[in-house]
Amino acid sequence: MLLTYTFLVVFTLATLYPIVQVFSISLRPANRLLSTSLEIIPQGWTLDAYRQLFVEKPFLRWLLNSTLVSVIVTLTGVALASTAGYAFSRFEFLGKKAGLTGLLVTQMFPATMLLLPLYIMLVKLGLLNSYIGIIIVYTATALPFCVWQMKGYYDTIPYTLEEAARIDGATQFFAFYRIILPLAAPGLVITALFSFITAWSEYLVAAQILQDSALYTLPIGLKQFESSMSTEWALYAAGSLVVSIPAVTLFLLLSRWLVSGLTLGSVKG
Amino acid sequence: MNAAARKRVLVFAFTAPAAAILLAVVLYPFVYNMLLSFSDMSLRHFRLWSLIGLKQYSKVFSEPGFYTVFGKTILWTVINVFFHVLIGVFLALVLNQQIKGRSIFRTLLILPWAIPQFIVALTWRGMFNYEYGAINLILSQYLGLSPIPWLQSPTGAFAAAIITNIWLGFPFMMVIALGGLQSIPGELYEAADIDGATSWQKTRSITLPLLKPVMIPAITLGIVWTFNNLNIVWLISNGGEPADQTHILVSYVYRAAFNLYRFGYAAALSVVIFVILLVLSLSFMKRTHATASAY
Numbered sequence: 001m002l003l004t005y006t007f008l009v010v011f012t013l014a015t016l017y018p019i020v021q022v023f024s025i026s027l028r029p030a031n032r033l034l035s036t037s038l039e040i041i042p043q044g045w046t047l048d049a050y051r052q053l054f055v056e057k058p059f060l061r062w063l064l065n066s067t068l069v070s071v072i073v074t075l076t077g078v079a080l081a082s083t084a085g086y087a088f089s090r091f092e093f094l095g096k097k098a099g100l101t102g103l104l105v106t107q108m109f110p111a112t113m114l115l116l117p118l119y120i121m122l123v124k125l126g127l128l129n130s131y132i133g134i135i136i137v138y139t140a141t142a143l144p145f146c147v148w149q150m151k152g153y154y155d156t157i158p159y160t161l162e163e164a165a166r167i168d169g170a171t172q173f174f175a176f177y178r179i180i181l182p183l184a185a186p187g188l189v190i191t192a193l194f195s196f197i198t199a200w201s202e203y204l205v206a207a208q209i210l211q212d213s214a215l216y217t218l219p220i221g222l223k224q225f226e227s228s229m230s231t232e233w234a235l236y237a238a239g240s241l242v243v244s245i246p247a248v249t250l251f252l253l254l255s256r257w258l259v260s261g262l263t264l265g266s267v268k269g
Numbered sequence: 270m271n272a273a274a275r276k277r278v279l280v281f282a283f284t285a286p287a288a289a290i291l292l293a294v295v296l297y298p299f300v301y302n303m304l305l306s307f308s309d310m311s312l313r314h315f316r317l318w319s320l321i322g323l324k325q326y327s328k329v330f331s332e333p334g335f336y337t338v339f340g341k342t343i344l345w346t347v348i349n350v351f352f353h354v355l356i357g358v359f360l361a362l363v364l365n366q367q368i369k370g371r372s373i374f375r376t377l378l379i380l381p382w383a384i385p386q387f388i389v390a391l392t393w394r395g396m397f398n399y400e401y402g403a404i405n406l407i408l409s410q411y412l413g414l415s416p417i418p419w420l421q422s423p424t425g426a427f428a429a430a431i432i433t434n435i436w437l438g439f440p441f442m443m444v445i446a447l448g449g450l451q452s453i454p455g456e457l458y459e460a461a462d463i464d465g466a467t468s469w470q471k472t473r474s475i476t477l478p479l480l481k482p483v484m485i486p487a488i489t490l491g492i493v494w495t496f497n498n499l500n501i502v503w504l505i506s507n508g509g510e511p512a513d514q515t516h517i518l519v520s521y522v523y524r525a526a527f528n529l530y531r532f533g534y535a536a537a538l539s540v541v542i543f544v545i546l547l548v549l550s551l552s553f554m555k556r557t558h559a560t561a562s563a564y
Binding site: 001004005007008011012014015016017018019021022025034035036038076079080081083084086087091093099102103105106107108109110111112113114115116117118119120121136137139140143144147172173197200201202203204208219222223226229233236237240243244247248251252255 | 276279280282283284286287288290291294295296297298299301302305310356360363364366368374376377378379380381382383384385386387388389391392393394395396398400401403406407410436444493497499500503504518519522523526527532535536538539540542543546547550
């Protein structure tokens, strides 16, 4: 028992150490940024990096940009996945099986498979350096998973509910909108959180598509701080904590559902 | 309108928006990528490109770099997934016991999965810094070892990427394994106790076999995610440094596309990578008799 506990504590400490490190760096005063000390609360610690982030740097602007992009991607994802998932769960139609398999197979695409052609299309359409471009790419990334996720969730809701409503004279759309959709709320929440996190935490696509600094999202902004490690390391650390907090909070709320979704689907196929 | 016609309209109304978008942002780019892979498109031939048959594919297979990177990708995937499963299952077994503060430990141990990947990568890159990074400082100040030039040597950078990815990947396996453990009926252990089984025997004959059907789909998913994980390798090695030595297939093709602008070549390589992964995961699922789909 003691051994188990020791193992657990050691592993947990190893897990937390990088996070503590970032926190520690974010408190470093400018003159001790590059230090070889391992103390957690640095000598002469200061919250100046956080002040600089919000007052001197365009961090708020990036925050706003990221929020805008993420919210639009989330709304699009939820609207499309909630209807398409319902169709995949409830109706028989031509190409249903091919569609589902196709969505699954996209998960094996290397990033460039869709990114490169989309990038070339955006260049030709003049949509590089625009949010429309990046929203299209993020939607393409998140949608297949979201549709599967919603289909799996609807599959757990018995069809007899709709049948009962139909007998009472309701249309199928009414049954979907007023009975099934509210019951599928947890599924919708997962879809929403997943889409949001996808857009909020993405760097490599954004780096290719958004080159105008006024359009920068948080990840591109943070990468800039990181590149000039000697002068802006504390800013990077402070910024990455601020960016991680909403993502981590949402994720922890989501994790229970996400996993049940993943394993549920594996049984159902 | 009769019922059948009404139903058709409804099906159409539900599927059309998503289908239209998926066709536009997934299927169309996919077909376009196939077309590109048979073309000579590059920055030089951006507007005036032509179809050149299978030349890009033969270029993919004739460049020796491809085989080195392919080997590294396999190594990368195997090492990562092995440690993800090993650490994940081990922690799940520990957390499945009646211990104090279980849910706190569980939450803390999930954190690496919850933090955005690019932040994980950039933070670890800082920790692997030769002079000021925490890893080397710990090695020299506490363990009396000489610092390791992590990011300056190809092996070091590859190892750094693997360590980072192990750190971020084990929570997924842990959570899945924990779910699996909780669904094993307690009576099995009671019966084993009556038969006088040791705890190791119980683990080996009850826990692990019953955990397997839960873990196989998760491992398949883990293989797919790890094989194609661009974030970690790319950001830890700052795009393949040193000297373009630190690559797995997906970072190699990203570089070909967006740093070298070899569009036709990158498109062909994307297709090759996709086929390799498809074959690998299908054969893995077949060998392990997993359910038909990964989700």
